[in-house]
Amino acid sequence: MTISVFIGTSVDGFIARPNGDLDFLPPGGGEPHGYDEFMASVDALVIGRKTFETVLTFASWPYGHKRVVVLSSRPLDLSAARGGIVEQMAGPPAEIVSNLASRGVHHLYVDGGITIQQFLRAGLIQRLIITRVPVLIGDGIPLFGTLPRDILLRHVATQHYPSGLVKTEYHVVV
Numbered sequence: 001m002t003i004s005v006f007i008g009t010s011v012d013g014f015i016a017r018p019n020g021d022l023d024f025l026p027p028g029g030g031e032p033h034g035y036d037e038f039m040a041s042v043d044a045l046v047i048g049r050k051t052f053e054t055v056l057t058f059a060s061w062p063y064g065h066k067r068v069v070v071l072s073s074r075p076l077d078l079s080a081a082r083g084g085i086v087e088q089m090a091g092p093p094a095e096i097v098s099n100l101a102s103r104g105v106h107h108l109y110v111d112g113g114i115t116i117q118q119f120l121r122a123g124l125i126q127r128l129i130i131t132r133v134p135v136l137i138g139d140g141i142p143l144f145g146t147l148p149r150d151i152l153l154r155h156v157a158t159q160h161y162p163s164g165l166v167k168t169e170y171h172v173v174v
């Protein structure tokens with residue numbers, strides 16, 4: 001199984017404002033920068049409960065008919081994901097990954113700051129695709145957090161776009 005991250009951040013590394021607002025990200029995801037192609041390559045998503053709560057505020061369910069696993073240790077009302085294929089899981093990331101692998105998932109998209117950090121710490125993420133939006137917001141929810149050890153990355157490619165988006169792909173080395 002390949003596990004990837006595809007996420008937008010401010011240049012100072014935040015994925016949302018402290019209150020969860022995403023207003024600093026370009027509307028509608030900004031100019032095309034590979035998200036649709038990436039999504040087409042994904043079999044399933046794992047998102048944190050806080051990201052789930054954010055997407056429930058969107059006008060429509062953003063993941064189409066992709067299988068979405070919401071991680072939470074508390075009861076959730078999944079029926080709020082109108083039209084989505086959603087289930088809930090909890091527990092160690094390695095167990096979640098082996099469960100999904102046994103059900104035929106080959107490419108998994110992990111999203112949400114705390115969730116990404118957990119999967120990184122567990123050594124489960126192979127690809128990071130980070131698109132920096134040209135803004136500093138000073139404070140917010142960070143993409144990355146503390147680590148028990150360094151995680152070495154190999155730079156694969158960087159593309160820049162006329163609107164100022166800069167997309168960089170890294171592969172996790174160890």
Ligand SMILES: NC(=O)c1ccc[n+]([C@@H]2O[C@H](COP(=O)([O-])OP(=O)(O)OC[C@H]3O[C@@H](n4cnc5c(N)ncnc54)[C@H](OP(=O)(O)O)[C@@H]3O)[C@@H](O)[C@H]2O)c1
Pocket residue numbers: 006007008009014015016019020021022025047048049050051052054055071072073074089090091092093111112113114115116118141
């Ligand atoms: N810029 C972007 O592209 C982008 C992308 C995604 C999200 N965001 C934003 O980021 C914010 C959310 O990120 P976040 O870091 O605050 O949180 P998050 O990762 O979305 O959610 C964290 C929550 O997920 C649950 N969780 C995670 N791992 C778990 C596990 N192994 N077992 C059980 N539950 C687990 C826990 O929920 P419980 O507390 O319920 O147990 C935890 O509190 C939102 O504002 C969202 O809009 C931005």
